[in-house]
Amino acid sequence: MDILKIKETCLYVDDLERTKEFYHQKLGFGVIGEVKGRHVFFRAGASVLLCFVAAASKEGGTLPPHFGAGQLHLAFEVEKEQYQPWKQKVLNQGIAIEQEYDWGRGYLSFYFRDPDRHLLEIVMAGMWEK
């Protein structure tokens, strides 16, 4: 009766084109679904990141309604040896790193913002298993 993982999580955004430019063009996430004015979905490794216009997803329809506001937080996991390359990639895209944190035992993570000010984090694999 185990959960395998969090498969999908949602962010609520103002401008889907701007969101696509950030996650797809800048971070390199593949686009796996898109409905103009409503949502854009990205592959994030074994998970998917769903970005919705809250006014549209709040309407519901075929599926139950959901919506959100604020500056939400989520963390993407990378292999330990991919951490520094990811940091460099983010910096190379002109994205500011808001903070880096040392969690001990060699585990680091860094924080940055998407265009809607959602708080993103890159964490090293194994950090929560230590």
Add this chain to the structure above:
Amino acid sequence: MDILKIKETCLYVDDLERTKEFYHQKLGFGVIGEVKGRHVFFRAGASVLLCFVAAASKEGGTLPPHFGAGQLHLAFEVEKEQYQPWKQKVLNQGIAIEQEYDWGRGYLSFYFRDPDRHLLEIVMAGMWEK
């Protein structure tokens, strides 16, 4: 340069004890961190689910601030053969199933709400890979 998966995602909740009763007692998620009045963290398979009181996480401090409102959405993945047992488990806990959806090719998912009306979904593994 690949992301492995979404490792952490956050929900913002009104009452941490009520949240713990739901995710821990009812759904059986292990509690892996807790600060009274601020947050409770749960293991969700290979991911972690972070539940915060938004007024507290908005303050920031050691780590950057984040916060949210609304009825957010996330999906937990289970092995295909664990789908029906999970549905039964949710029903057995007296939690209403808001909708079940057939995505084709034998992939089903069902939707339910947590005490803050966040929209949770149980999806079969492989659904996004079909």
